[in-house]
Amino acid sequence: xxxxxxxxxxxxxxxxxxxxxxxxxxxxxxxxxxxxxxxxxxxxxxxxxxxxxxxxxxxxxxxxxxxxxxxxxxxxxxxxxxxxxxxxxxxxxxxxxxxxxxxxxxxxxxxxxxxxxxxxxxxxxxxxxxxxxxxxxxxxxxxxxxxxxxxxxxxxxxxxxxxxxxxxxxxxxxxxxxxxxxxxxxxxxxxxxxxxxxxxxxxxxxxxxxxxxxxxxxxxxxxxxxxxxxxxxxxxxxxxxxxxxxxxxxxxxxxxxxxxxxxxxxxxxxxxxxxxxxxxxxxxxxxxxxxxxxxxxxxxxxxxxxxxxxxxxxxxxxxxxxxxxxxxxxxxxxxxxxxxxxxxxxxxxxxxxxxxxxxxxxxxxxxxxxxxxxxxxxxxxxxxxxxxxxxxxxxxxxxxxxxxxxxxxxxxxxxxxxxxxxxxxxxxxxxxxxxxxxxxxxxxxxxxxxxxxxxxxxxxxxxxxxxxxxxxxxxxxxxxxxxxxxxxxxxxxxxxxxxxxxxxxxxxxxxxxxxxxxxxxxxxxxxxxxxxxxxxxxxxxxxxxxxxxxxxxxxxxxxxxxxxxxxxxxxxxxxxxxxxxxxxxxxxxxxxxxxxxxxxxxxxxxxxxxxxxxxxxxxxxxxxxxxxxxxxxxxxxxxxxxxxxxxxxxxxxxxxxxxxxxxxxxxxxxxxxxxx
Amino acid sequence: xxxxxxxxxxxxxxxxxxxxxxxxxxxxxxxxxxxxxxxxxxxxxxxxxxxxxxxxxxxxxxxxxxxxxxxxxxxxxxxxxxxxxxxxxxxxxxxxxxxxxxxxxxxxxxxxxxxxxxxxxxxxxxxxxxxxxxxxxxxxxxxxxxxxxxxxxxxxxxxxxxxxxxxxxxxxxxxxxxxxxxxxxxxxxxxxxxxxxxxxxxxxxxxxxxxxxxxxxxxxxxxxxxxxxxxxxxxxxxxxxxxxxxxxxxxxxxxxxxxxxxxxxxxxxxxxxx
Numbered sequence: 001x002x003x004x005x006x007x008x009x010x011x012x013x014x015x016x017x018x019x020x021x022x023x024x025x026x027x028x029x030x031x032x033x034x035x036x037x038x039x040x041x042x043x044x045x046x047x048x049x050x051x052x053x054x055x056x057x058x059x060x061x062x063x064x065x066x067x068x069x070x071x072x073x074x075x076x077x078x079x080x081x082x083x084x085x086x087x088x089x090x091x092x093x094x095x096x097x098x099x100x101x102x103x104x105x106x107x108x109x110x111x112x113x114x115x116x117x118x119x120x121x122x123x124x125x126x127x128x129x130x131x132x133x134x135x136x137x138x139x140x141x142x143x144x145x146x147x148x149x150x151x152x153x154x155x156x157x158x159x160x161x162x163x164x165x166x167x168x169x170x171x172x173x174x175x176x177x178x179x180x181x182x183x184x185x186x187x188x189x190x191x192x193x194x195x196x197x198x199x200x201x202x203x204x205x206x207x208x209x210x211x212x213x214x215x216x217x218x219x220x221x222x223x224x225x226x227x228x229x230x231x232x233x234x235x236x237x238x239x240x241x242x243x244x245x246x247x248x249x250x251x252x253x254x255x256x257x258x259x260x261x262x263x264x265x266x267x268x269x270x271x272x273x274x275x276x277x278x279x280x281x282x283x284x285x286x287x288x289x290x291x292x293x294x295x296x297x298x299x300x301x302x303x304x305x306x307x308x309x310x311x312x313x314x315x316x317x318x319x320x321x322x323x324x325x326x327x328x329x330x331x332x333x334x335x336x337x338x339x340x341x342x343x344x345x346x347x348x349x350x351x352x353x354x355x356x357x358x359x360x361x362x363x364x365x366x367x368x369x370x371x372x373x374x375x376x377x378x379x380x381x382x383x384x385x386x387x388x389x390x391x392x393x394x395x396x397x398x399x400x401x402x403x404x405x406x407x408x409x410x411x412x413x414x415x416x417x418x419x420x421x422x423x424x425x426x427x428x429x430x431x432x433x434x435x436x437x438x439x440x441x442x443x444x445x446x447x448x449x450x451x452x453x454x455x456x457x458x459x460x461x462x463x464x465x466x467x468x469x470x471x472x473x474x475x476x477x478x479x480x481x482x483x484x485x486x487x488x489x490x491x492x493x494x495x496x497x498x499x500x501x502x503x504x505x506x507x508x509x510x511x512x513x514x515x516x517x518x519x520x521x522x523x524x525x526x527x528x529x530x531x532x533x534x535x536x537x538x539x540x541x542x543x544x545x546x547x548x549x550x551x552x553x554x555x556x557x558x559x560x561x562x563x564x565x566x567x568x569x570x571x572x573x574x575x576x577x578x579x580x581x582x583x584x585x586x587x588x589x590x591x592x593x594x595x596x597x598x599x600x601x602x603x604x605x606x607x608x609x610x611x612x613x614x615x616x617x618x619x620x621x622x623x624x625x626x627x628x629x630x631x632x633x634x635x636x637x638x639x640x641x642x643x644x645x646x647x648x649x650x651x652x653x654x655x656x657x658x659x660x661x662x663x664x665x666x667x668x669x670x671x672x673x674x675x676x
Numbered sequence: 677x678x679x680x681x682x683x684x685x686x687x688x689x690x691x692x693x694x695x696x697x698x699x700x701x702x703x704x705x706x707x708x709x710x711x712x713x714x715x716x717x718x719x720x721x722x723x724x725x726x727x728x729x730x731x732x733x734x735x736x737x738x739x740x741x742x743x744x745x746x747x748x749x750x751x752x753x754x755x756x757x758x759x760x761x762x763x764x765x766x767x768x769x770x771x772x773x774x775x776x777x778x779x780x781x782x783x784x785x786x787x788x789x790x791x792x793x794x795x796x797x798x799x800x801x802x803x804x805x806x807x808x809x810x811x812x813x814x815x816x817x818x819x820x821x822x823x824x825x826x827x828x829x830x831x832x833x834x835x836x837x838x839x840x841x842x843x844x845x846x847x848x849x850x851x852x853x854x855x856x857x858x859x860x861x862x863x864x865x866x867x868x869x870x871x872x873x874x875x876x877x878x879x880x881x882x883x884x885x886x887x888x889x890x891x892x893x894x895x896x897x898x899x900x901x902x903x904x905x906x907x908x909x910x911x912x913x914x915x916x917x918x919x920x921x922x923x924x925x926x927x928x929x930x931x932x933x934x935x936x937x938x939x940x941x942x943x944x945x946x947x948x949x950x
Contacts, residue, residue: 404852405852406848406851406852426851426852426854427851427854429854431854434852434853434854435852435853435854437852438852439848439849439852441845441848441849443845446844446845446846447844447845447846447848447849448846448849449846449850449864449867449868450868451867451868452867460853461853464853464855465853507849510849514853
């Protein structure tokens with residue numbers, strides 16, 4: 001490589017225009033995109049789904065589907081036009097200049113090959129000998145901070161946890177000694193604690209290996225931690241670009257500002273802040289856009305915006321905004337409508353809507369028995385939202401299923417609805433009790449029958465649960481559609497014709513159409529974009545307030561749970577670690593596990609997350625060999641000693657119904673520094 | 677894109693047009709058989725025994741001087757009727773058992789499945805021969821025997837897709853309503869597996885035609901002198917070695933054209949369904 005090439009940015013995309021050919025029709029997805037990634041730089045592309053982020057990532061390595069049509073522009077990878085190269089030259093480039101890390105590590109690894117062989121393969125392709133390749137693989141695993149290298153080398157991918165798999169994929173990516181690593185949503189499926197570890201690893205690798213990163217993500221908080229520069233992508237065009245700190249804290253494009261406003265701020269709750277949403281949907285690929293691509297959804301839109309693409313305006317040091325009203329954006333950026341908390345209701349002490357006592361759930365018999373939930377007890381009051389948090393495998397979703405009765409709890413568990421005991425299995429409950437609890441599932445495309453129209457789905461629930469006549473049920477259908485903010489015309493559609501956010505509204509509509517007393521929401525916003533998430537959260541708050549609903553809200557996103565919940569329960573390995581008012585759980589004193597969760601969560605306001613993070617050691621325990629005493633002792637950073645291994649911790653009760661299961665006295669438990 | 681009124685979208689390709697044309701042709705012929713044939717299929721003519729294909733007898737004549745073309749046309753009726761009726765029995769009962777076994781896993785389902793597997797292990801032709809011999813050859817017997825023998829295959833296929841569907845959360849949502857299990861199966865699950873059922877029905881129809889023809893070739897189906905494809909082959913296959921191929925070739929061609937067309941259509945629907 002000559003000196004000239006060395007000065008070139010590692011990736012330069014110039015006026016790129018791409019389309020997909022679908023049914024003989026060209027659908028433009030990338031509409032004139034330019035950006036560059038300098039050597040050693042971490043560059044992030046952010047935007048909602050459908051904005052073309054992944055298309056750009058794949059275009060950069062010329063790895064696009066066959067129906068892609070190149071309409072114009074150039075992609076220069078290490079100074080070479082990727083389209084002009086022959087197949088062999090491109091292979092050479094992928095071998096030594098660029099590597100890729102995908103979202104789902106489990107499918108990126110070959111399940112029939114041992115980890116050692118898979119990593120060694122990278123070295124073999126690069127022309128090393130077998131012995132050198134094995135050493136290289138070992139070295140790569142050490143670089144990604146895997147402690148038990150010998151064992152991992154001999155393992156198959158499915159024997160490793162999600163976080164370990166992603167480390168292996170990263171190890172393979174760095175084995176090629178690339179100049180650029182493209183990461184397509186590398187932490188999206190991972191828990192907050194694991195995500196924090198992966199981000200820390202990437203940060204360290206970047207400094208060690210001087211490698212450039214192109215980081216594709218929808219998560220602005222993750223981007224804030226890792227990247228130097230950010231480009232906001234919308235409908236296949238760059239709308240704003242700049243250094244991470246200036247762009248995320250001083251956005252000058254309405255789209256960037258709107259995305260930021262959709263996120264619940266750390267410590268924010270539903271009574272003090274209404275989340276802002278972005279109305280409408282991103283334009284479909286192939287739609288003809290004459291003016292600013294964002295004009296259709298922009299709150300600052302003016303007639304001029306619809307005439308021609310706006311030119312870039314330099315709004316700060318290295319920050320550019322493609323908006324003619326960029327100067328006015330900072331004023332709108334962080335103002336959020338406030339709302340008054342509801343008047344303090346001194347309601348007569350009703351029995352709790354739901355009460356759960358000593359709930360356990362196990363699967364299997366004898367030596368194969370695994371205990372998923374142990375001795376969970378809590379109560380939910382009228383018009384209250386209980387948030388349930390925990391990492392994957394903590395039993396959150398099982399708890400949701402057991403409460404609604406889809407799966408029976410173990411004998412000895414007591415479930416009560418409005419003070420009356422309920423059968424453990426749904427089918428054994430009396431119909432009135434069964435209908436009084438409804439559920440909203442994570443994936444609305446799975447939870448809505450694709451063969452029924454929206455109106456059929458809603459009116460069936462209304463007829464069945466409220467025993468309405470056909471015309472009354474029709475009336476109720478429109479009422480429900482209105483209260484979940486669906487357009488009346490949407491009820492004539494099949495779920496397949498609606499967007500993800502609209503589908504989730506239908507699912508929520510179905511849950512409330514029969515006027516239930518209680519709704520369990522299992523990760524209802526995890527599959528949705530932030531703008532849609534904000535709308536769904538606002539809707540749930542609205543329903544709680546005006547329809548008097550009580551909810552359980554299961555989520556792994558701490559800020560979301562903090563925003564929506566009145567009380568929060570923290571689960572680890574099927575046990576309650578901590579339960580209490582949302583504010584108290586977040587401000588402390590914390591259970592050591594909660595403390596670790598809180599300090600691991602990426603968020604915008606705090607870039608230096610990795611420095612003073614509470615780290616958890618090792619991997620979560622397996623259900624075949626549950627730890628004795630406190631289940632958290634194997635990973636607890638504040639383990640006292642033998643007492644933690646031998647004795648189950650007491651439930652210490654603090655003020656305001658705040659309970660913590662730990663041997664450490666409450667007044668010695670930690671508080672996270674930034675909590676309010 | 678042209679769409680057939682099926683639960684699955686189907687692209688019309690030239691091959692599919694030809695296959696569909698052949699099936700429609702046989703359906704038409706079987707309905708209007710007597711009205712469109714040039715000769716009486718039962719009329720014996722001693723003067724015209726074993727005539728090779730000619731302008732008067734396009735497919736030639738058989739050992740009794742009967743017109744082969746007319747017999748092939750009229751003979752399509754018994755084959756199509758028997759196989760359609762058998763398929764209907766197999767699909768309806770197979771779907772019922774499959775829905776049950778897929779949605780209510782447990783002791784009873786396991787017993788049912790083991791019985792089905794035992795039946796599936798036996799060769800169909802052999803089993804139907806024994807059954808027809810025991811019950812006496814007639815169209816009704818053949819329909820019942822083929823229909824019942826196909827129930828296990830259909831039930832296993834339907835069960836497999838029901839198992840998958842019932843894990844989806846729209847079923848959980850219906851349980852929470854609470855909807856009765858029968859309503860869940862019919863209203864929620866059945867519409868989502870109709871594609872598989874259409875594929876299965878088409879595949880079964882192809883096999884049913886084949887077995888119907890086989891049984892009548894063995895003399896266990898339709899009785900003479902009623903024209904029937906399998907029977908026609910049986911009556912004349914001894915003549916092939918003497919160079920008299922037409923009384924055997926044309927009914928065999930009819931069977932092949934129908935079975936192959938239906939199989940190709942089934943395969944195409946299956947690929948679309950996936």
